Amino acid sequence: MTFSEEIKREARRLGFSAVGISRIAEREEGTDTPLPRFLHARLLEWLRRGYHGTMDWMARVPDRRADPRRALAGCRSVISVGMNYYTSHQADEQPGHGRIARYAWGEDYHEVLMRRLAQLEARIKTLAPQAQTRSYVDTGPIMEKAWAQQAGLGWIGKHSNLVSDQYGSWLLLGEILTTLDLDPDEPGTDLCGSCTLCIKACPTGAITEPYVVDARKCISYLTIELRGPGAEIPDELTPKLGNRIFGCDDCLDVCPYNVNASPTAEPAFQPSPLTLAPTLEALANISEREFTATFRRSPIRRPKHTGFLRNVRTAIRNLRLSASSHHPPAVPTG
Ligand code: B12
Ligand code: SF4
Ligand code: SF4
DSSP, rough: OHHHHHHHHHHTTTTTHHHHEEOOOOGSSSSSHHHHHHHHHHHHHHHHTTTTTTTTTHHHOHHHHOOOGSSTTOEEEEEEEEEEEEOSOOOOOOOOOEEEEGSSSSHHHHHHHHHHHHHHHHHHHHHHHOOEEESSSSSSSSHHHHHHHTTOOOOOTTTTTEBBTTTTTTEEEEEEEEOOOOOOOOOOOOOOOOOOOOHHTTTTOOOEEEEEEEEGGGGGIIIIISSSTTOOTTTTGGGGGTTEEEOOOOHHHHHHGGOOOOOOOGGGOOOHHHSSSSSHHHHTTOOOHHHHHHTTTTTGTHHHHHHHHHHHHHHHHHHHHHHHHHHHOOOOOO
């Protein structure tokens, strides 16, 4: 068994559903590698259009974000991992219930994946003590989907997320950068073809062209990342949020590659009654202390108490609006 195979076997043993390797050529080899250059251009254009909105951290170090060699000097390989978070439960969307995106139904994935990546890193260091390594799970400037695609975990779909022919879009991603020369996998092939279901399904038109998302219109951004004093959701978009109080799965739900998704066995991603059927009226009264205690180990803590309550209030307003439009006042007859 080669060293690369040994790493992949260990990754699977640790519970990662998918693992693959991509290589980065050294600068001294003369020609720059195409992927960092391609990513740099795409990222700069995305930032130029202002698609990052208030996510200033996305604009901070674009050179470094596009090129892992700037995050780890001498980086030669990227080990990309994915964890299936799909469960067969369906959100209970009866009137009065909010909707939470699937990735936030269980424990915070950053912690779930990072715990295992730390073990994988330790194993690599045992096998190759000279190796330098650095792990990320959305915890630093790196374009995770592109490296996962390069490592053969799947392809970047038109909604801009990674799609796997085995797990659909329900993979959360992480990676280990390393100075080791590992055996690369074949990059994933784009299987979207002429499909445009995700673009059509987006309630706000946030997928402005295939593979490009304007975060300022994306419900995931509006309910999670747009926060802080005065961070109001634009009036024209509030009705589009419907009952969504944290994130959005609409572009993922319609993808044909998700039809046969098999549920994860990972206990950390299982939902609770609270995340599956959150009651809006009860959440509208949650105190800051209760919010912090309830969502201590959940991604839902990210928009903080103020951001989360703003989302809940928006969903309640939308519920009242839809109730009144379904039951118009009786028209006097005669
Ligand atoms: C910023 C961010 C967001 C922002 C912006 C989204 C976006 N598309 O950029 C917001 C808050 C809106 C968001 C939402 C969501 N996110 Co998010 N997000 C990120 C983050 C931190 C950075 C992404 C980034 O670099 N964006 C910048 C732009 C320039 O890049 P991009 O969209 O990746 O697209 C470029 C590349 O794809 C490139 N490209 C590369 N190869 C190719 C090939 C071709 C042919 C083309 C044309 C282009 C192309 O060109 C594109 C730009 O033009 C990553 C974690 C990370 N560090 O990578 C998670 C991440 C992408 N998010 C994730 C998730 C789960 C989500 C949500 C599904 C959560 C939810 N349910 O609410 C939604 C999905 C919304 C959507 N349709 O994208 C996962 C995706 C997992 C997966 N299977 O792909 C990630 C990888 C986190 C993780 N570690 O698992 N997210
Ligand atoms: S997550 Fe929702 S709002 Fe964002 S691009 Fe997908 S469908 Fe549109
Ligand atoms: S819905 Fe269609 S276009 Fe969108 S990612 Fe899936 S296959 Fe690709």
